[in-house]
Amino acid sequence: MTTATEAPRTPPATPATRSTTRIPPPASVPSLPSLTGLRWVAALLVFGLHVRNFGYFGGDGGRIVDWAFGAGASGVSFFFVLSGFVLTWSARPNDRALGFWWRRVARIYPVHLVTIAIALLMAYTLAHQARPTLRQGLADLLLVHSWWHPWWQTLNPVSWSLACEAFFYATFPLLALLLRRLGARGSAVLAGVSVLTTLVLARADAHHWLGQPINSLPAARLPEFVLGTAVARLVVLGRWRGPGLEASLGLAIIGYFLVPQVTAGYPATPCTIVGFALLIPAAAVADLHGLPSLWRHRRLVRLGELSFAFYMVHLLVLRAGTSLLGKSPHFGVAGGLAVTVLVFTVSLGLSWVLYEAVEVPARRLLLRTCRLSRPRQPSPSPQPQPARPARDTAAAGTD
Numbered sequence: 001m002t003t004a005t006e007a008p009r010t011p012p013a014t015p016a017t018r019s020t021t022r023i024p025p026p027a028s029v030p031s032l033p034s035l036t037g038l039r040w041v042a043a044l045l046v047f048g049l050h051v052r053n054f055g056y057f058g059g060d061g062g063r064i065v066d067w068a069f070g071a072g073a074s075g076v077s078f079f080f081v082l083s084g085f086v087l088t089w090s091a092r093p094n095d096r097a098l099g100f101w102w103r104r105v106a107r108i109y110p111v112h113l114v115t116i117a118i119a120l121l122m123a124y125t126l127a128h129q130a131r132p133t134l135r136q137g138l139a140d141l142l143l144v145h146s147w148w149h150p151w152w153q154t155l156n157p158v159s160w161s162l163a164c165e166a167f168f169y170a171t172f173p174l175l176a177l178l179l180r181r182l183g184a185r186g187s188a189v190l191a192g193v194s195v196l197t198t199l200v201l202a203r204a205d206a207h208h209w210l211g212q213p214i215n216s217l218p219a220a221r222l223p224e225f226v227l228g229t230a231v232a233r234l235v236v237l238g239r240w241r242g243p244g245l246e247a248s249l250g251l252a253i254i255g256y257f258l259v260p261q262v263t264a265g266y267p268a269t270p271c272t273i274v275g276f277a278l279l280i281p282a283a284a285v286a287d288l289h290g291l292p293s294l295w296r297h298r299r300l301v302r303l304g305e306l307s308f309a310f311y312m313v314h315l316l317v318l319r320a321g322t323s324l325l326g327k328s329p330h331f332g333v334a335g336g337l338a339v340t341v342l343v344f345t346v347s348l349g350l351s352w353v354l355y356e357a358v359e360v361p362a363r364r365l366l367l368r369t370c371r372l373s374r375p376r377q378p379s380p381s382p383q384p385q386p387a388r389p390a391r392d393t394a395a396a397g398t399d
Contacts, residue, residue: 032089034283035082036304037295042082043307045075046158047314047344054318055328057336065336071259074272076161080221081276083165084228087172088179089236089284097173102370104169108308110362111354112162115312116141119155122316126323130154152216158315160216167218168225179229184239191230191277197223199270206267215266224273231281235288240281245293248282251275309359310351317347 049072051057052065092100120137123129132140136154139145146152146163153160182190201223205214214220234240242248252275259268286293294300303310321343331339 030288032086032284032287033301033304034287034293034295035086035280037293037297037300038280038283038304039079039082039307040300040303041295042075042078043311045069045072045078046311047347048072049075050315050318051340051343054322055330056325056339057333058330059332061333061336062330071256071268071272073265074256074259074268074276077221077224077269077272078276078280079161080164080168080224081228081273082280083168084225084230085232085280085284086228088176088229088232091176095173095176100173101169103367104166106363106366108162108165110358110366111309111312112143112159113141114354114358115156115159115316118313118316122320123155126320128322128327129319146216146218149212149216156312156316158311164216164218164221168222171222172229175226175229179233182233184234184237187230187233187237187239191227191234194223194227194230195270195273195277198227198273202267202270205265206263213265220266224269227273227277228280231277232284235281235284240285242278242281245279245282245286245291248275248278252279306348306351306355309354310347313350313354314343314347317343317350 048065048069052062052069052072055062057065123131132154136145136151139148139151140155140159143159143163143166145154146160152163179187179190201214201220204210205220231240231242243251252272255272255275258271262268262271283293283295285291287296321339325339329339
């Protein structure tokens with residue numbers, strides 16, 4: 001998972017400056033705060049799904065929560081598309097692959113390690129908590145556990161998506177090289193191929209053509225990431241022609257509520273993938289052109305900055321709560337709301353601590369201590385020399 005505010009901030013363009021020219025070089029790439037705000041919404045959908053899965057609400061409350069958050073897993077798909085978009089948008093010129101990978105480690109690994117430690121502590125101190133085997137623990141630590149379905153829910157279950165992200169990061173330097181060679185038409189074709197691949201994989205999973213479910217398989221989720229990179233390339237080239245923010249949001253919402261009509265899991269991905277692929281660049285273009293966007297509200301952006309830590313810690317809080325509340329307590333509406341607000345408040349408080357005490361300082365420390373994170377500096381252009389006689393110029397040309 002990435003943030004859309006990592007690039008140096010510059011004021012967004014005004015409507016009067018709108019054009020179809022290429023975006024400035026990454027050193028002056030504007031920030032996209034609307035994407036950070038949307039990250040929070042996606043994290044909130046996943047939180048709502050897990051509240052529903054833990055059975056806090058019974059009766060009418062349970063039916064309402066199921067209607068509102070039964071498709072909450074699509075928030076992870078949104079993260080995958082967004083990750084591809086943001087990495088392409090903020091790609092550095094002359095970047096080293098090792099430097100890119102180290103920045104990604106600095107971005108996600110400190111919080112991952114801390115939440116693994118919390119999950120281990122819970123496994124050995126709280127009742128009814130599964131204890132991982134040594135192989136499962138090592139696979140989770142190394143972010144390869146999503147490649148083998150029996151391991152994907154060990155320790156901190158939400159970290160399966162980090163294993164997918166780790167695979168995306170491994171492929172991105174090569175993908176970025178390909179994208180730099182593609183024009184607008186090639187990027188549009190790549191986006192279309194990514195959507196088509198998602199449709200084929202969804203059908204394969206729905207009909208059990210493969211040996212295991214592919215919802216958590218990193219290779220199967222790669223097309224969503226590639227789709228994000230392709231639409232970002234179109235925005236960078238100034239060639240994005242998708243609908244505006246309101247229409248894109250409407251399409252994304254329609255797709256979200258279509259999810260319960262199909263098989264749960266990966267087969268539901270096609271319902272939302274097109275809406276997300278339209279909404280993300282639409283929000284980015286709104287920021288670039290200074291168009292209205294409620295997603296860039298200051299408080300929503302702040303919550304978006306906390307969203308990664310919130311995503312990583314909230315399920316641990318829900319699991320810890322089973323020791324007090326039991327499994328699937330099915331409270332009434334008032335009781336369910338009270339417990340949900342409590343769990344949400346604790347999760348948000350812990351995410352603030354993780355962000356301020358772990359995520360930000362650890363990233364700064366890791367980046368400060370490693371030169372790999374710095375892109376290669378281009379050779380300085382030669383300084384203009386005083387004019388020389390023609391014979392000297394000719395002689396210089398033979399060196």
